[in-house]
Amino acid sequence: MSRYRLGVDIGGTFTDLVVYDRLKNVYHTKKTLTTPHNLAEGVLEAIGHYVKDLSEIEYFVHGTTSGLNAFLERKGANVALIVTKGFRDVYEIGRANRTEMYNIQFNKPATLVEREHIYEIRERVTFDGSIVTPIDEENLQQIIGELKGKNYDAVAVCLMHAYRNPDHEDQIRTIIEKELDIPVSLSSDIAREWREYERVSTTVINAYIAPIVKKYLNILEKEVEKRGFKKDIYIMQSNGGVMTSKIAKRLPLQTLMSGPVGGTIGGMNLTKLTGDSNLICVDMGGTSFDVSMIIDGQPDITAEINMEGFPILSPMVNIHTIGAGGGSIAWVEAGGLRVGPKSAGSSPGPACYGKGGKQPTVTDANLVLGRIDENNFLGGDIKLDKQAAIQAVKSVADQIGLSIQETAEGICDIANAKMADAIRTLTVKRGIDPRDFTLVAFGGAGPMHAVLIADLLDMKKVFVPSVSGTFSAWGMLQTDIRFDTVRNYVASVSQVNYAEVDSFYEEMKQESISVLNQQNIQTDEIRFQNSIDVRYEGQEYTVNIVNETNDLKKIEEDFHKAHLDIYGHNNPRGSIEIVNLRVTAFGDLEKAEYVKSNNRLEQQAVPASKRKVVWNNVEEETNVYSTDDLSYGNYFSGPAIVEDKNSTLVIPPKHYISIDEYLNIEIVKETAEQEVLV
Missing domain, CATH: 3.30.420.40 (ATPase, nucleotide binding domain)
Known part of the structure; x- marks a missing residue:
């Protein structure tokens, strides 16, 4: 059954x-x-x-x-890279821009494939897809002989202009797979768009992780x-x-980002339940802090990201990640307190886990401050050692001349400041005001820090889902099958060939149908969304615009507006050009409905217990609530601790808390309560 x-x-x-x-x-x-x-x-x-x-x-x-x-750990496969003759150094040269302009010690990250493992093949395809030099099959057999002798785990193939004509890459894969039992990654499958270095980088990363995955x-x-x-x-x-x-x-x-993205999709589904269409989603676990956004009810998706210094050409939810989690280690440098990015992970874990960890972590600091119950962590599944946490924090406190309590608050304050900065990176630096958004907190440690982070950003409302501790996994149950395709097509808007554009869209739709059919989605059940990458002539980067009807006048209007929203300026009289055509195909999957409560109890919640918690260096008797006891319509005020078997919610003074019909928890500043609720 x-x-x-x-x-x-x-x-x-x-x-x-x-x-x-x-x-x-x-x-x-x-x-x-x-x-x-x-x-x-x-x-x-x-x-x-x-x-x-x-x-x-x-x-x-x-x-x-x-x-x-x-x-991230540089423990990927031993990869060989095959490129067109004359372009062996594209990957190593990369781009000349300095991502850290004023850092005199800046070094580009070491490539994932060293030059000695890059092989040139005699072939050539021009920018329009014409074949001017067929593949030299004798040359290819020589390369395959070398691949056999060096025991590579995977092969990446990135030939010039394969985004316009992938025939040569397809031939190479067919021949290699007959001779070798290793994964072959083609740029025409992975990143079918121009910008040679970015295309090589993306294909190499796919090959680098393919055998491990x-x-x-x-x-x-x-x-x-x-x-x-x-x-x-x-x-x-x-x-x-x-x-x-x-x-x-x-x-x-x-x-690559499959875990954190689950929380973002969960956030998108929350917009349908709460009516809040603009969300900042924060996922804090034991190792990292991930920030993403929902704008007008849809996830913020980018066509290109930069990860660890390497560009990746692939549609991904725009997520900013820093090394700040419950397991982030506190340490001293030049007399100053630092937190992260190094993490204690799950083994040995924080000192309070009792598994051999000695260095203080954010979790240890929260335990010292009374924000976590040593006997009820993860619903009592893990018994924490508070004395070990105190000793770990003391090891740092002695170095900086503060009390254990002051040091513990300092560790949490530094972590909160780093996480607030991570949110600013995704919002303020792009001209977005975080105060216009609701903060949605999840992950094992997210609710513990969310309200304090929101205060630093002057955000008015925090939302904690009822399954906050495992929200990313819940979000995964709300997703559909998705497949993205792209074709390079460069033309001024005034010179667009509609027949050629339609031909590309049809080609991409047929490719998408083939992939979704393999995943048990019938052709008549597939939804398509066409879009187009547009820029002002002379610019390097593009803006993606939905293209429903090939109405170029509407595309121009939407582009000018989007450019103004993103960059703060536009040029409505400027000439614009198309760079890429995109198709996103969706296959709907059955989803589990969110269980709704119909019994509203408009009354103050009754605390399950009380315990002493440190707030602003003052120990105060604090109400502790259990999510098992909270019902739709309940309300109470901070300071308070709300315990769930998978997470803990920390609410400082002067905040108002209410429970909605889905048993989600809403927190607003008491001074802003009426403004938010109206």
């Missing part, structure tokens, strides 16, 4: 599970420690808490960090199949959709 729908998100410290039981119409959640030595082990342990017979699982969606971790997914597929699950595993994509694990093995690049 198909009974359960599962979402699983692997983080640096915890693996989160959300189970929707269709039979009982309830959600179950669980957090288990991540198992870095074998990520599948932690996933199976989490699932096993609620589902014993995996044949009862109807739908399984998963966010994996296997590719991202391999990339493939190995992990193969292990997971094998283990769940042994336990009775015979259906497809769906993998969360960085673009906000999902794909089957079969497609993920071919396009692992799209798994």
Whole structure:
């Protein structure tokens, strides 16, 4: 019997599970420690808490960090790169711009493929897709002989102008796959648009993580199949959709941000429940702090990101990440207190975990301040050692000449300031005022810091979902299958060839249909969205505009408006040109409905207990509430602590709290309450 729908998100410290039981119409959640030595082990342990017979699982969606971790830790595959003869140095030269202009010690990141592993092949395709030099097959066989001799794990192929004509890349893959059993990544599959260095970088990253992602997914597929699950595993994509694990093995690049993106999609679904269409979503776990935005009810998606100094040409939810989580380590440098980016992770973890950690972390500081209950962490699943936390914080306090309590507050204040700056990077630096947004906090540690961060940014409202501790996994259950395609087409708006544009759109739609059909989506069930990358003539970067009817006058108007919104200026009389055409294909999946409460209890909530908590260096008796006791219509005021089995909500004085019909928690400053609620 198909009974359960599962979402699983692997983080640096915890693996989160959300189970929707269709039979009982309830959600179950669980957090288990991540198992870095074998990520599948932690996933199976989490699932096993609620589902014993995996044949009862109807739908399984998963966010994996296997590719991202391999990339960040430089533990990816041994990759060979094949390029057109004469262009061996494109990848190493990169761009001449300095991303840190005033840093005299700035160094470009070392490439993922060294020059000795880059091979040139005699062939040439021109900018319009014409073949002027066919592939030299003898030359290709020589290269394959070298690939065999050096035991490469993966091959990346990026030929000149393959975005216009991929025939040569396709030929190379066909021949290599006959001779070698290793993944081959083609630029024409991964990034079919111009800008040579960016295209090479993107293709190399895909190849770099492909064997790691493939190995992990193969292990997971094998283990769940042994336990009775015979259906497809769906993998969360960085673009906000999902794909089957079969497609993920071919396009692992799209798994890079699959965990944090689940929370963003969950935030998008919250807009339908709350009516707030502009959200700043913050996901704070044990290792990182991820910021994303929902604007007018839709996730903020970018066609290009820069990660660890490498450009990636692929549609992704725009997420800004910093090393600030519950496991971020506090340390002293030049007499000053620092927090992060290094994390204690899940092993050994914070000192209070009792697993050998000695350095103080943000979690240790919160425990010292009384914000976390040592006996009720994760619903009592983990017993914390408060004395170990005190000793860890003391080791830093002694170095800077402050008390343990002052140091603990200092650790939290520094972490909060860093996280507020991360939000400013995604908003203020782009001309967006965060005060116009609602802050949505989730992750194991997000609700613990959200209200304090909102105060630093003068934001008026904080929203904590009822499944905040495992919200990213919940968000994954609200997604659809998605596939993005792109074609390079450069022309002034006044010189557009409509027949050629329509031909490209049709070609992309047929490619999308083929991919979605492989994922059990029927052709008549696929939705398409056409868009177009536009810029002023003479500019380098583009703005993506939805293109529903090829109405170029409307495209021009929308572009001028979008340019003004993004950059603060525009030139309505300026000439504009098209650079890329894009198609996004969606395949709708069944979603579990959010359970709504109909019994409103308009009354002050009753605290479950009280305990001493430090607020502004003053210890104060504070009400502690349990989410198990809170009902629709309940309200109370800070200071307060709200405990859930997967997270803890810290609410300082002068804040008002209410519970909505979905048991989500809304927090507003008491001085701003009427303004927000009206």
